Amino acid sequence: MTALREKLSISTDYPDVTVEDVDASLLPDRRDIPFVTIDPPGASDLDQAMYLSREGDGYLVQYAISAVGLFVRPGSDLDREVHARGVTLYGPDGSIPLHPRELSAGSASLLEGEDRPAYLWYLHLDPDGGLRHSWVEFAQVRSRAQLTYEQVQDAHDGGGTLPEQVPADLVELLATIGRLRIEREIARGGVSLDLPEQLIEKTDVGYHLAFRAVTDVEEWNAQISLLTGMAAARLMKNANVGILRTLPPARDKDLDRLRQVAAALDIPWQADVDYPSFVRSLDSSRAAHAAFLNEAASLFRGASYLPLGAGESADDVVSAHAAIASVYAHVTAPLRRLVDRYALEVCRCLCAQEPIPAWVTEALPDLPKTMTKANQRASAYERGAINALEGLILAGREGEIFRGVVIDVSDGERPRGSVMVRDPAVEATIHGEDLPVGHDIRVRLVKVSPDGPEFEYVKGKHAR
Known part of the structure; x- marks a missing residue:
């Protein structure tokens, strides 16, 4: 991992920078709202907290998002370092945070029982889950409980209970609103891929790779985040100022x-x-x-960011996110992604009818380039980390036979493709003629390298 970080010029150490002091008591007090967070086990960089309720014949989603930008003085050494990083990086030996851990896992994280400044979204939904109205403000909030996806899923399935401080109707409303939003996604032509997630799990004896299916609770939780991003994009597009996440239509x-x-x-x-x-x-x-x-997964290509306000208004095709089938903006992960800080502040200013500060408007034109560079480096790091770990796990097992499924085939002088091995959970290169795409087959490990393992097709009957 050290060699990979050196190759990509990634530093795990945060420079000695000054963090601004923030007095959350100066903000409107919304600590009476019983927010909770829902995240993976052990998470400490908690960007969002939610409270769901019924409102007349519809629903109200109150969604608090970390106001980490209040701790970063524009133009400071800390601000320049955050811009240089762009995103939080994740690897098998931990994360390399966008912000100093005293912020991302401390004073800016929406930790249980702690008073925190936040951008508080009010998302008013009709009975069918459609967005009637949205608004965002600065507020002081306090999370009542830090929950995991598994906890909430178990509670939904009847196999567990949640802490008493959690609103009694949380699970019911999350399921109801999540399903309604999925129905809305289907109706507008949005696309969600049911792809198994490759996980790196640390154990007492090393690391383990596994494929994990996404739970219903994660899908419903993701719909709340998508709803917020769509509401933010609508605000900014109507005002023709801000920054959108875009994706062109499939060809x-x-x-x-x-x-x-x-x-x-x-x-x-x-x-x-x-x-x-x-x-x-x-x-x-x-x-x-x-x-x-x-x-x-490769159908939609060319995801980017579109700054608004530099010229003529963007048309609906240029400004839309094709996979979501709507305008969309990144606003729900400011602890882990730089661009969210700017979009959040634009939305707040629009709702408060305040001038958008110069530190925001001056940065917008360059944010797409900054984020593209950061995302490319993150992809290279995370893919490289998985390759290195796959090599570590499979080292010394050359010649062994595994079962897998061919997931694609590439043309070229030497026939090759990609294979998904289930145990250990590996996606790797496979060589061989007449590779049967979509079939379970037997494969032999022939090589382990820093670029990932390589297999060859063992011809014969398909594995069943």
Whole structure:
């Protein structure tokens, strides 16, 4: 890991910088709202806290997001360091934070029982989950409980209880609102891929790789975040100021290619069924479906950021996020992503009818380049970390036979493709002719290197 960080010029040490003092008591007091956080086990950089309630015939989502920007003086050494980093990096030996840990895991994190400054969103929904109105303010908040996805899922499934300080209707309302928002996503043509997540788990004897399915609670929680990002984007686009997250539509030729992939995998895709509906019908636990979904993940390319206000208003196609099928903005992870700090402040100023500060407007034009560089480095680091760990786990096992599923094939002089091995959970290069995409097969480990392991196809009957 050290060699990888040196190669990518990544420092794990935060420079000695000055953090601004913030007195949250000067903000409107909303500590009476029983917020809770829902995150992975052991998380300490808590960006969001929620409180869900019924409002007439609809619903009210109150969503508190860390106001970490209050601790960073524009133009300071800390501000320059945050811009240089761009995002938090995650690896098997821990994270490399965007902000000093005294902020990201301390005074700016929405930790249980602590008073914190926050951007507090009020998202008013109609009975069908549609957004009626949104508004955001600075406020002082306090989380009642730090929950995990598993805790909330167990409570929903009837296998566990939540702490008594958690609102009694939290699970019911999260499920109701989450399902309504998923229905809205389907109706507008949004796409969610049911891809298994590759996890790095630290154990008493080292590290372990596993594939983990996303739970219902995580999907519902993600819908609350998406709702907030869409509300923020609507505010900024209507005012023609701020910064949006964009993604161009898929090209027709790429959709045609996916239909060919489905046919090759023997997955029926009727001509009158559109892409979002087809994707939602698949089950990633089935080998052929997992192979197709892996290919589908590459359908939408070219995600970027679009600053608003530099010229003419952006049209709906240019400013939209094709996979979400809506305008969208990054605002829910300011502890871990630089751009969110700017979009949040734009939205707050618009709601408060205050001038947007110069430190925001002057930075907007350069943020896309800053974030692109940061995201590229993060991808290289995280992929490199997984490759290194896969090599560590598989070292000395060359020649062994494993079971896996071919998820794609590349053309070239030497036939090759990608294989998903289930145990250990590895995605790697596979060599061999006539690779049966979408089928369970036997593969032999032939090489372990810093770029990841390589396998070869052991011809014969497919593994069943």
